Amino acid sequence: MSNFNKGEAIDLHRRQEKVLVLDFGGPDLQILARKIRELGVYSEIIPYNTSLEEIKRQNPRGLVLASVSADEGVNSAVRDEVRSKLRTIGVPLYVLREDAEKEMSALKDFLFQDCRCSKEWSMQYFIQEQVKTIREKVGDKRVLCALSGGVDSSVAAVLVHRAIGEQLTCVFVDHGFMRKGEPEQVRATFKEQFQMNLVFVDARERFLQKVAGVTDPEQKRKIIGTEFIRVFEDEAAKLGKIDFLVQGTIYPDIVESQTASGKIIKSHHNVGGLPEDLEFQLIEPLWQLFKNEVREVGRELGLAEEIVGRQPFPGPGLAVRIIGEITAEKLDILREADAIVMEEIRNAGLYESTWQSFAVLPSIKSVGMQGEERTYAYPIILRVVNSIDAMTAEWVRLPYDLLDQISSRIVREVPKVNRVVYDITSKPPGTIEWE
Ligand code: XMP
Secondary structure, eight states: OOOOOHHHHHHHHHHOOEEEEEEEBOSOHHHHHHHHHHTTOEEEEEETTOOHHHHHHHOOSEEEEEEEOGGGTOOHHHHHHHHHHHHTTTOOEEEOOSOGGGGHHHHHHIIIIISOOOOOOOHHHHHHHHHHHHHHHHTTOOEEEEEOSSHHHHHHHHHHHHHHGGGEEEEEEEOSOSOTTHHHHHIIIIIIISOOEEEEEEOHHHHHHHHTTOOOHHHHHHHHHHHHHHHHHHHHHHTOOOOEEEOOOOHHHHHTTBOTTOOBOOOOOOTTOOOTTSSOEEEOTTTTOOHHHHHHHHHHTTOOHHHHTOOOOOTTGGGGTEESOOOHHHHHHHHHHHHHHHHHHHHTTOTTTSSEEEEEEESOOEEEEETTEEEEEEEEEEEEEEOSSSSSBEEOOOOHHHHHHHHHHHHHHSTTEEEEEEOOOOBTTSOSSOO
16 A cells, blocks of 8 residues: 555545545446546545445545456445445445446436535646645655656656745656656756756666676666665765655555455555655655546646656666667667657657557677678567556557658668567567566
8 A cells, every 4th residue: 555644635535525436346447436537526446345434534425336346256245235334324325337438427417416526626626735735744844756757756746846846856867778868858857947956866887887797687677676776865865854755656556556355466666666664754746646637737737748748668767678688889779769769659640649669679680781781780679559557458550651661760770770570469478568
């Protein structure tokens, strides 16, 4: 479970109208919760066996009983039993019969007539409430944020900055595995556009030395994760007394780490994640938000589309897209090839509509021809997939002309590459990344 501050949650229960969605293990739960929010009512998902006391403490306007799933050992009889118990607390109840899509008009009536909700939930409202909450919590103390350049940490940083300005310091560690132009973009955005206190750490040499000779994927991740923490701690120590640390936890991280019966199934540790024994109190200003809401908050706060619309990118970055040993030369090759992929996918208008699109560099060489010369050089693997949640993914049927354009540009413009192949494997059995 996330570490979001209980005091903060209690405070929000008092001020914020909400509807609780009870999870009976059925499908499309997050979609249901999102639909309710899109209607202007804040919703949260809770396990079906949450105690009546806890539900009362949360002071909901209404309760929605979602669909059941036999997989979780829950049947309609269990739901009926829960329903009778819930009747005693006198909050309006809605029992989902089909899927949310088919019941939209009934759901609307429930929210706005039975529960008398007021449509207060919007991203402007969220920002306004969070700014208050963050100010109350932080007082005149100082706050630290590890900025990765990804959507969540960027939006979290800008939101906290909106609340407490100069009291926030951001640390960006350039581990050398970023995409082309990303470190510069971080500097331009946070230092120049937002005028934040940004500590920019060029740790490229340090990371490259640590991963030299390492070929095992998990070993790579571990080394990079550990080194990241070391660099971050070194920088934090230089900054003097700081009480709070910003984390970019979002709502799916919380929901996906619990089951219908409230069991915690996995804890979330992104690479770039920090250890729990750091002596900071956590601020997780985005814990209530779905990804689309995080992006909208980012836009509201003035972050460029290039940042808020970013595709997912692994914490260890290009390091897990070089299969085998990482060298400075391979990093340069991959960074250039990847930039061409990005550019072409954007130009084709496919950046927003694909989940991830990127290049991979395997440590093999093959024979090719350039003019009269025989070449012996690297191939680039192109990977473009669609997905809803990264749990499964489908390779994208890119137009042949686009494939041709990407391939021609890469072999022409990137030295030491003589071949491009397209990965036509879905997940499962493949994974999205190659390592
Ligand atoms: P796979 O390759 O398992 O990836 O299908 C699923 C999603 O997770 C991302 N990914 C990572 N993200 N650190 C991260 O922060 C990692 O080590 C990592 N490995 C994979 C991947 O890009 C995809 O979105």
